[in-house]
Amino acid sequence: MRFGLALLSVVSLWALPAQAGKVESVQELLMETCKKKVSYEQALVLIRPLYLTCVPGTKVAVGEKCQVKCLKPNAGAVIGR
Amino acid sequence: MRLIFLSVLLLLSVSVRAQTEQQTSSPKSVEERLAELEANQNLRYISLSGFLISSYDHIAVSETYPRALDHNDLQYARLRFSLNADAELNPQLKVYTRLTATKFMNNWRSQGGTPYYIKDIEGVYSQSGSEIHLEKAYVDLSCPASLWTLSVGRLPTVNGSPEHFWDVLPRQGTYPLLTFDAPLDGVGVTYRADSHLPMNHELSLRALYTPFMDVSWNGMYKYLMPPKEDTTGGTPSGSDTDTMIKMWALQADYSLKDQERWEDLTAIVQYYQGGPLPFSSGAGTSDLNIEVNGLTGLLEVMGIAQTGLDVSLSHTYTNAISDGQFAPGLGFGTDKNSGSNQGSITLLSTRYRWATWALGLEWLSASNVPFYFSAAPEDLTRFYSTPGSGEHLYVTKKIFNLVTARMGYRQQDLQNYPITFGPVASTDRQVKTYYLNLRTDF
Numbered sequence: 082m083r084f085g086l087a088l089l090s091v092v093s094l095w096a097l098p099a100q101a102g103k104v105e106s107v108q109e110l111l112m113e114t115c116k117k118k119v120s121y122e123q124a125l126v127l128i129r130p131l132y133l134t135c136v137p138g139t140k141v142a143v144g145e146k147c148q149v150k151c152l153k154p155n156a157g158a159v160i161g162r
Numbered sequence: 163m164r165l166i167f168l169s170v171l172l173l174l175s176v177s178v179r180a181q182t183e184q185q186t187s188s189p190k191s192v193e194e195r196l197a198e199l200e201a202n203q204n205l206r207y208i209s210l211s212g213f214l215i216s217s218y219d220h221i222a223v224s225e226t227y228p229r230a231l232d233h234n235d236l237q238y239a240r241l242r243f244s245l246n247a248d249a250e251l252n253p254q255l256k257v258y259t260r261l262t263a264t265k266f267m268n269n270w271r272s273q274g275g276t277p278y279y280i281k282d283i284e285g286v287y288s289q290s291g292s293e294i295h296l297e298k299a300y301v302d303l304s305c306p307a308s309l310w311t312l313s314v315g316r317l318p319t320v321n322g323s324p325e326h327f328w329d330v331l332p333r334q335g336t337y338p339l340l341t342f343d344a345p346l347d348g349v350g351v352t353y354r355a356d357s358h359l360p361m362n363h364e365l366s367l368r369a370l371y372t373p374f375m376d377v378s379w380n381g382m383y384k385y386l387m388p389p390k391e392d393t394t395g396g397t398p399s400g401s402d403t404d405t406m407i408k409m410w411a412l413q414a415d416y417s418l419k420d421q422e423r424w425e426d427l428t429a430i431v432q433y434y435q436g437g438p439l440p441f442s443s444g445a446g447t448s449d450l451n452i453e454v455n456g457l458t459g460l461l462e463v464m465g466i467a468q469t470g471l472d473v474s475l476s477h478t479y480t481n482a483i484s485d486g487q488f489a490p491g492l493g494f495g496t497d498k499n500s501g502s503n504q505g506s507i508t509l510l511s512t513r514y515r516w517a518t519w520a521l522g523l524e525w526l527s528a529s530n531v532p533f534y535f536s537a538a539p540e541d542l543t544r545f546y547s548t549p550g551s552g553e554h555l556y557v558t559k560k561i562f563n564l565v566t567a568r569m570g571y572r573q574q575d576l577q578n579y580p581i582t583f584g585p586v587a588s589t590d591r592q593v594k595t596y597y598l599n600l601r602t603d604f
Contacts, residue, residue: 130563134563134564135563135564136331136563136564136603137331137332138326138330138331138332138333139330139331139560139563141563142563151563155332155333156248156250156256156258157246157248157256157258157260157298157318158318158332158333158334158335158336159318159333159335159336159366159415160300160302160311160313160317160318160336160350160352160368160370161302161304161311161313161350161351161352161354161366161368162352162366
């Protein structure tokens with residue numbers, strides 16, 4: 082079973098496009114902005130505040146002394162963007 | 163009785179059998195569950211969001227001429243509700259919509275006529291009660307790998323820069339605030355020239371056609387006759403006019419991001435022209451129409467020297483040309499049969515952001531007779547249309563990211579009344595407004 086899952090993960094990762102997913106994006110953003118390394122699970126928890134419940138263009142507090150930009154796009158405000 | 167008993171028994175046996183089958187069927191594999199998850203995700207293509215604004219205004223007005231006014235305790239409580247439903251059907255096809263209601267809280271009475279002149283455009287923001295209005299509904303359509311985008315529908319031509327400063331939001335509208343602050347229906351074409359520019363430079367060139375419709379509701383001849391210049395007791399009178407009145411705009415929208423000296427710089431130049439727009443008096447006396455044009459420049463710099471300091475400077479030059487008369491002696495901004503009303507407005511908006519706070523200050527100055535059509539002002543006294551000068555001071559506090567509280571003071575010193583029928587009258591009116599806004603995004 083474990084072997085099957087591992088094989089599936091490898092196949093899935095191989096099949097994924099080159100661009101980073103949302104979790105990786107959160108990890109990269111925290112590293113770039115706050116020099117903060119977070120685990121996959123911690124980044125997963127931050128998906129909701131950074132992609133869904135924040136206001137585009139604002140900053141979101143992640144722990145103490147770390148503020149990162151909201152990753153929700155500012156859609157529908159300017160035509161053709 | 164026996165029949166009912168047998169029916170219930172049959173239903174129970176079917177239910178038990180279905181449950182048993184569900185329990186005994188083999189569990190879904192990871193691949194199946196992943197595929198199911200992906201399938202469900204593909205069905206969720208509409209994104210819902212919105213905001214609710216509760217506000218309190220305290221207005222004091224004083225004037226000695228041409229009319230004596232002295233009221234220093236006018237209080238209003240209002241609500242605004244907006245619901246966005248956006249659908250990104252694929253990268254080339256995106257639909258954006260917003261439904262909005264603006265109202266006074268528990269509006270007991272309303273006196274003195276309707277709060278708007280053009281219901282279709284101003285009705286959305288005129289505190290008209292619990293009615294839901296269509297504020298935005300447009301589609302962005304682009305071809306694969308194309309730099310062109312076609313936008314059709316009710317476009318986001320309201321709440322332009324620097325209005326987004328107040329609640330620490332990103333840019334909220336396509337047009338600069340001083341160009342036109344009204345939701346216009348029409349067609350827009352955007353060409354993105356980013357690929358011809360170095361990294362971090364963005365340039366969009368836009369052409370918009372947003373015509374006004376003049377419709378004749380004439381019984382059996384509905385839509386089959388052109389409208390007339392005026393009406394007499396409800397009956398059209400005067401010469402024929404066009405059903406479609408032109409209104410168009412050209413815009414160059416440039417931005418430069420992530421520089422050492424600033425976080426984001428935006429520069430917009432826009433020209434618009436519209437008309438001739440006829441006006442009905444209802445008495446059969448009007449052959450008045452106006453043509454308007456305006457040129458606006460906006461420069462906005464955010465995060466100057468990597469601090470929280472933001473500055474926006476915008477200037478608009480307008481011309482409203484009057485032709486004909488509404489009634490004897492009443493042209494548009496003149497008592498003559500034709501005339502030209504030229505004017506300008508300058509707005510300097512500054513803000514300093516720190517932690518979850520922002521402190522902002524705005525100066526407004528208008529000269530001569532500007533024509534500024536503002537259908538969607540946040541305030542009740544049309545601050546940004548002030549023919550004179552104005553100051554706005556505010557403090558904004560973000561709470562839990564999604565809640566924004568803002569407290570502010572606006573002062574308007576009018577030199578003359580806003581342009582309307584007849585010569586422009588001078589005044590010494592002063593309006594002071596204290597306000598409190600609570601905005602919740604969801």
